[in-house]
Amino acid sequence: xxxxxxxxxxxxxxxxxxxxxxxxxxxxxxxxxxxxxxxxxxxxxxxxxxxxxxxxxxxxxxxxxxxxxxxxxxxxxxxxxxxxxxxxxxxxxxxxxxxxxxxxxxxxxxxxxxxxxxxxxxxxxxxxxxxxxxxxxxxxxxxxxxxxxxxxxxxxxxxxxxxxxxxxxxxxxxxxxxxxxxxxxxxxxxxxxxxxxxxx
Numbered sequence: 171x172x173x174x175x176x177x178x179x180x181x182x183x184x185x186x187x188x189x190x191x192x193x194x195x196x197x198x199x200x201x202x203x204x205x206x207x208x209x210x211x212x213x214x215x216x217x218x219x220x221x222x223x224x225x226x227x228x229x230x231x232x233x234x235x236x237x238x239x240x241x242x243x244x245x246x247x248x249x250x251x252x253x254x255x256x257x258x259x260x261x262x263x264x265x266x267x268x269x270x271x272x273x274x275x276x277x278x279x280x281x282x283x284x285x286x287x288x289x290x291x292x293x294x295x296x297x298x299x300x301x302x303x304x305x306x307x308x309x310x311x312x313x314x315x316x317x318x319x320x321x322x323x324x325x326x327x328x329x330x331x332x333x334x335x336x337x338x339x340x341x342x343x344x345x346x347x348x349x350x351x352x353x354x355x356x357x358x359x360x361x362x363x364x365x366x367x368x369x370x
Contacts, residue, residue: 211242212346212367217250217332219340220261220281221289228341229282231357235364242368247278249328250340257294260316262325264298267315273305280304 216232218225236245249265251258261281268277280301281288288294295316302312315321332342336349343350345367354360 211244212364213244213246214364215246215248215344217248217328217335217337217340217342219250219252219255219258220265221255221258221285222252222340223285225341226282226285228353229279231354231360233279234357235360238361239364239368243364248332249325250332250337250342251325251329252340257289259322259325260294261288261298263316263321264301266321266324267312267318268302268305268307270315271307271311273307276305277301 214235216228218228232245236243249262251262265274265277265281268274284297284301288297291297298316299309299313302309335344341353343353345364350363354363
């Protein structure tokens with residue numbers, strides 16, 4: 171049997187333990203939330219034209235940024251074919267057609283890496299089909315999607331989205347909603363800019 175004093179000590183001890191456990195649970199929950207926030211990637215949106223030489227110049231720079239920052243950065247590529255660039259909208263449709271078969275970035279890279287070749291061709295469609303074969307896509311589906319009105323609609327909607335955001339040239343980048351102006355001249359400058367957002 172416990173004496174009155176012993177019962178008081180037991181009661182106080184239980185309260186202290188309960189408070190400690192509750193406090194640790196609250197701390198762990200708060201810390202987990204803070205860690206979760208810290209891990210949220212920053213979003214970089216690029217409006218691009220596949221026939222634009224400057225966009226082709228930035229392609230390897232963007233790839234290096236993605237490689238360096240990994241999950242800390244989320245890139246979103248948006249189509250912005252310029253009216254002055256013949257075949258730019260067609261190339262965007264080729265990228266979207268490949269995206270329908272989960273090969274967007276593979277086609278995206280081929281289009282920039284071979285920009286001079288297909289942009290100087292009188293019939294780039296056959297070249298785009300060749301790229302689709304290299305990527306082992308369903309060729310009939312690719313051809314149908316390339317010429318589908320829905321594909322054209324997606325490309326034009328993204329271009330209009332860019333215009334609404336104030337895009338009038340390519341490439342145009344937005345980091346966390348902030349328009350990048352002027353454009354960085356090389357990877358080092360782009361890296362420094364991204365680092366500022368990552369560290370915030």
